[in-house]
Amino acid sequence: MKDMSIDTIAASRAATVTALSPVARFSLRGRGDAVAALSAALGVELLARVGARAQAGARDVLCLGPDEWMIHAPEGDAAAIINACAGVAAPHALVEVSDRELSYAITGPQAAELLTLGCPRDPDSIAVGEGRRTVFDGATVILWRDGRDAFRMDVWRSFAPHVTHLLATGCRELALG
């Protein structure tokens, strides 16, 4: 998930918000026997704890709910993911949602504080290397914490202007001290 930035939304000495290039996204659902079978087929362990993440190569898989995972992968990997899951007989559901969300990188010394403008949850309750679905200024978002000062935010496409507007406001405001 590196070097995908295409467009800087806002930048200050506090934080930088960057629009990220498209990725392949899948909502993967399943339970029971399917979990191990899907893990084997994808080559990534589907972790059971909400918020936990596992990676294999460029596939990054976040547990969003007890039977729900979000897969991010390079676009060229999409067909392989579909094929891998198609071979699993145990009940499951794979739905491509690549275009449902847009992703933004939120980085900088006050990246976590920037999130507090709209996020009622304590950003520090998301450990580095984990992620969560949560809410930011009324919009459901998925936060991936890639480092102490580095988050990614997935937001449904039509909510993105609203969310990035506040993030940009916050970048300016935090820089004022």
Added chain:
Amino acid sequence: MLLIHCPCCDETLPEMEFAYAGEAHVARPADPSAVSDAEWEAFLFIRTNVKGPHFERWRHIHGCGRFFNAVRDTVSDRFLTTYPAGAPRPDLTTLMGDDA
């Protein structure tokens, strides 16, 4: 703004991640066509509206997405416990301690 413990995520989180979903333990009859009009009315419309410990449902809608159950004291607005949907009612005397 309340703090709610999601039994699925095992985290205590701000109310804004959750949506209220009405009274708990109102089971839809297994064979609705077999129940009387009065029973169906009770299922649809009749709620306890208690003053005190209330069994209710919430959904962690901006989180794991799970519906779950809770016991909330409607006088103090305190959550006494939360537990997964489908689990039996917790024992109130244990939850309320001396106040039960």
Added chain:
Amino acid sequence: MSRFRVPGMGRVDHEAPVKFRFDGVHYAGLAGDTVASALLSHGVHLMGRSFKYHRPRGPVSAGSDEPNALIGTRRSRARAEPNTRATMQEIYSGLRTVSQNKYPSLKFDVGAVNDAAYMLFSAGFYYKTFMWPRSFWDRVYEPVIRAAAGLGVAPDREDPDHYAGRYLHTDVLVVGAGPAGLAAARAAAEAGQRVVLVDEQAEAGGSLLSEPSVRIGGKPAWDWLAAELAALERLGVRVLPRTTAIGYYHQNFVALCQRLTDHLADPDPALPRERMWRVRAGQVVLAQGALEKPLVFDGNDRPGVMLAGAAQTYLNRFGVRVGDRVAVVTVHDSAWFAAFDLADAGSKVAAIVDLRPEVSENLRDGAKARGITVLTGHTVTGTSGRLRVTSVRVNRLKDGGGLGAPRQIDCDALLMCGGWTPSLHLFSHTKGSLRWDADGRTFLPDRTLEDCRIAGAGRGLWGIADALADGAAMGAAAAQAQPGTVPAVENDRTGGGIAMAELPTDRNASRARAFVDYQNDVTAKDLRLAVKEGMRSIEHVKRYTTNGMATDQGKMSNINGLMIAADALGKAPPQVGLTTFRPPYTPTTFGVFAGYHRGGHFEVTRKTPIDGWAEAQGAVFEPVGHWRRARYFPRGREGMDAAVARECAAVRNGVGLFDASTLGKIEVAGPDAVEFMNRVYTNPWTKLQPGRCRYGLLLGDDGFIRDDGVIGRLADDRFHVTTTTGGAARVLNMMEDYLQTEWPDLDVWLTSTTEHWAVLALNGPMTRDVLAPLVGGLDISAGAFPHMSVAACTVAGVPARLFRVSFTGEVGFEINVPARHGLAVWETLMDAGADHGITPYGTETMHVLRAEKGYIIVGQDTDGTVTPHDAGLGWAIGKAKPDFIGKRGLERPDLVAPGRKQLVGLLTEDRSRLEEGAQIVLDPKQPKPMKMVGHVTSSYASAAVGRPIAMALVEGGHDRMGETVYVPMPDRVIAAKITDTQFHDPAGDRLKL
């Protein structure tokens, strides 16, 4: 140097003069001054007029409890604020302030005629005075009294400032940065906790700022304070001055309002004016101290009469003497110290009047040493002076009751002290219970469910040593640590006192102007009258008299009001009880509540991938839920009717393109998908073949229509469900509810794909001519791809999910492409259709086209009480299914009873267009109120039908075909014939082309 400023005293910067204006007059204060302290330094006490009687008023306090000195502040026409406390507003260079509630001037106010007529304005005057005579309503009450009432003038321009907000999670929040709060923050921080310390004042210190003579840990108080703040900074404590805890909500959720620019001469325009901190604290320590109570006596509101503690603050913190010749009336030791400080600073203390018969030796000695006349066992029965107190009337309290002869003592300031009451407001927000302290005759905080501790004077402790020790203990307890050592305190001026209701008088009590609530002009007489007139509950007394209902929320008046009401009721104060304190603690701007949510960020505005194109084309938009959708695309100077008629004609005769991206989309996938669909929708799904679509109808278990949409079966185990635009989230939530809690055994999962797909709806007889050349991998001829089909293909080279469906009655395709390609495919279609006159159309045209076909809009033609049968959709029910959501509900007695409102068509006899929402009657000549049998749900001009069409819900409508009903309007009655709802192509031949 202004006349009342004491050189070298206070925390103001004597080298930094600051010029500002009050009522157009220039004044010079010092950096660190408030408006009140700066004006007092020039001997100006008169700062405003009271609300009801327009009595001249000056500051009575030095803090946020100030009821009198309310001023207007102004940077510009838009940056103006009424009712700002002069005691809290810091001065800056160029600040403009005005007094309020006066005309034509502060010193001569015609509204003060109310004061002379005060008998008219007694308790409950809102309920009595305006009752008679009736003609006075128009001639007197409205024009005169309403104009004279109210406080301040609101700005008449949009607020150009912006406001911020932040969530903050911390282990310990300490409210109040006086000695108790400082000690609590230190103790908690040293135990390793994340600590936030807030104070509403411009700087931390609390009572230490007014008690510089105290020594702590061997240091002068202010040196200790500076060292302590430095230590807190080192420990990582977030100290927020100018920050008021305005509300304490569930589970230690505390709202803080931080003022960021109101004290700055030239703030960076990028700075927010205020910020709302929404704090979630593990533990809260309330160290808000105590509020000094006024004494209640005739003329206690004259400018120059103020709280003794306020005078002490003006002197020690701001270096301002509040008068040259000061008298004191008190029931508490603390006022003696204020008098001593003023005497030491050069004011003459004319007398200390104490109602107590005896006071301690050291007080007497202190007075004697300063040559101050001491009148213990005396009371004050009145004051004189028009715009400023000039003398005080004093009587001896006789043993066994009664008063001695009055004497007059000249003064230019009268300091009063009725004792102190803990600041209970925030604690009360937690629904915490209060305990009556019979010794102190005051309420103390008792129990709360919150993880909350009260430290220092806030729980009745008195003196800086006790506050420090208690703060340290509470801070340590909040951190679950052992308390550390507390520094020694020298010269701590502790003391005690008694509490009174109103002071005794030898004059006619019913004529006394003894104010309890200064801001709302409520007197002791008003409170007694309220009890006499039958108010028994303190809550009723409060509302009848408006005591404690002003913008100061009863900070000064509630306890005194309670004491007087209890006395009048013949009950003990705890039996009467306090009224409820509610947030916010101090008046708070709407701006900070709104925060970022104003202008374009007021709420989420969802836009489709086509939105920018539509905007560039000049589309007119309408909100649909949070979406904004193109309503129509006017050409030139076209109005809506002309544009819609043109767009409708294009679809009926050629081809139109519509952005349907907002439709809700849910992918239902898993082995039990068909079973789930059978249980959720009314329709049968088992026999629907992959590649085929069906109209789906969703009910609630009550049997009423909730939503509808076309659903395609993509595979045996996969459906593509569409919902209404507004229903998308609600439907998904409902489905998840049933799936998770009623049918957790089903192996099926739901995923919202609403925003994954852009949906381009191509409709009209020439649709296929435009689309066919762009489609790859699929034969879309009528034979190969009939109405109600779905298939994967490519459109304009983009992978697509193509539906052949129609919401217009014409041949229609809904092209689903990944959202990022939506605009490109749209533009390709527009280019490809140019030769066929392809016309973009909006939601208004969509509504007309569907109404011509009798297709319902859920939420417009239904209202949550409409069954499928009522809507003429009985055909959509899979009667053979054992169960589905709403099946049992449809058998409810009311739902099968005759006379239900049913959806019908209406054609007006005079070919006029009905108003949506208009009521329908059967007999227009019946007497009023008429029996209404239904209402118009949809109404449009229809070129295809050649006349206006409407749909309506009418009682027993399906059995009234051909009957005439009537729609009474303000100017006439419109007759309309009941028809079928399918106005255009009822056989549906055009769909099959």
